[in-house]
Amino acid sequence: MIRFEHVSKVYGNGVKGLDDVTLDIEQGEFVAIIGLSGAGKSTLIRAVNRMHGITEGTLTVDGVSVGELRGRELRKFRRKIGMIFQSFNLITRTTVINNVLTSRVPELPWWRSLLGIYRREDKIAALEALDQVGILDKAYSRVDQLSGGQQQRVALARTLAQNPSIILADEPVAALDPVTAKQVMDDFRRINREMKITVIINIHHVDLALEYADRVIGIRSGQIVYDGPADQVSGEVLASIYNGKEYGKMEDAG
Amino acid sequence: MRRGRTITLPNGKTVERPPSHALLTAVLLAAAAAVSVQVTGFRLSVLTEGGYRFFDILKQMVPPNISYLDKVWGPLFDTIKMSVLGSAAGAVLAVPFSVTASSNIVKNRAVISAVRIFYSIVRTLPTLVTALIATYIFGLGTLAGTIAIGVFTFSYVGKLLYEQIETVDMGAYEAMEALGATGFHAFLYSVVPQILPGYISNCLFCFEGNVRYAAILGYVGAGGLGLIINEKVGWREYDKVGMILITLFGAVVVIEFISHQIRKRLT
Structure with a gap:
């Protein structure tokens, strides 16, 4: 379980990323976080695995206070949290399987990690992860030869190969076309349902958020302005999340 | 230095072209070359008079x-x-x-x-x-x-x-x-x-x-x-x-x- 208690984050330049956020996310939930760019979606998601620190309040994951973790403990904690990025963050000039295998590096003996010699069990785990996202046949292709949707699946496989209990996804489909975006969202749903992995997604596509997530969290200027089931998100709710501008007319508002 | 120029489209909209520094750069380069000829004491006559000796050695x-x-x-x-x-x-x-x-x-x-x-x-x-x-x-x-x-x-x-x-x-x-x-x-x-x-x-x-x-x-x-x-x-x-x-x-x-x-x- 992820628990935010009165969490705030003030950046060095005085900007408030998060403002008194309190919320619980149970194991196995599928949560979409929506809001304008700069509202604090990214800060919220990155606080969970401490890619961004918080300045006030407490944040616990399965009873562990995230803010107090240091060095080795922090790295061990991050092992069970997967992360997916908007721009995939893969090593493009090497093969798909090499990318997936990087998630096993922290568990290798030091001499293996130095030489990049993986164990058989690591390779099997990597290939199984690729099979789960349906691109096993691409295992030995170079990443820069794949389409965007395939690359995001490689990133997903990399995350699965570390056996996470939580997956954080920061705008995972923003760089993809609508059809591919749906396929990747289907992957997230399947992983969430079959493996009981908690999925927390930052997303700009409100229609996708409402279609796939069980629960929607709306954030505005660092504050939670909506937290409830996806099927109860109304036009009014969206208007309040998007600074009072009615969703769908935002192009006019610029 | 050239002044910026305004280009006008047929529909009346205008675009300001930024001024070019090419002329100024050329003048500065020429000046620098002149100064370095002075400082190094370069003389073309030395090249024409003594240059053949270089080929002597090569020969x-x-x-x-x-x-x-x-x-x-x-x-x-x-x-x-x-x-x-x-x-x-x-x-x-x-x-x-x-x-x-x-x-x-x-x-x-x-x-x-x-x-x-x-x-x-x-x-x-x-x-x-x-x-x-x-x-x-x-x-x-x-x-x-x-x-x-x-x-x-x-x-x-x-x-x-x-x-x-x-x-x-x-x-x-x-x-x-x-x-x-x-x-x-x-x-x-x-x-x-x-x-x-x-x-x-x-x-x-x-x-x-x-x-x-x-x-x-x-x-x-x-x-x-x-x-x-x-x-x-x-x-x-x-x-x-x-x-x-x-x-x-x-x-x-x-x-x-x-x-x-x-x-x-x-x-």
């Missing part, structure tokens, strides 16, 4: 003294050994320094500046001077030449390397940190694959140049071909100098060809 180099070739191999391989060893040592030593000089890896500004200033100082040292100093410390011979080549390679490859590290895509590094890898592992697995081809290419390019540099280091007693070039020029045995130069030319062509072929295959 004496042909035909080269083929029988002297046997005595050229030793110094030639000394020169190549100095370049290979010096280039390899300098290039390897540059890696930890360049990582420390990269602002995307090290966050401490003071450390970065210190390493970069150190690089600048080392780069300022002319290789011939380094070789001369090295002969005082390590004695005459190829060791001094190797060290001079190493120092130059260190500063040259080092600068290119940290500039390369800084242009790397840090996405994969971030991803590895997020999955619990140490900074070292993240660097090894996400940055190294991106910089390795360019690094090897730079090392080979530097090595090509080093073979030519190493050939003159003998002038200050640091071993190799320069030693016998200096000697034979002094004795005015230009046919032997011609033989040395032809051998060096052949060696450089072969090395550059091989190096170029390898670099072409690095992507």
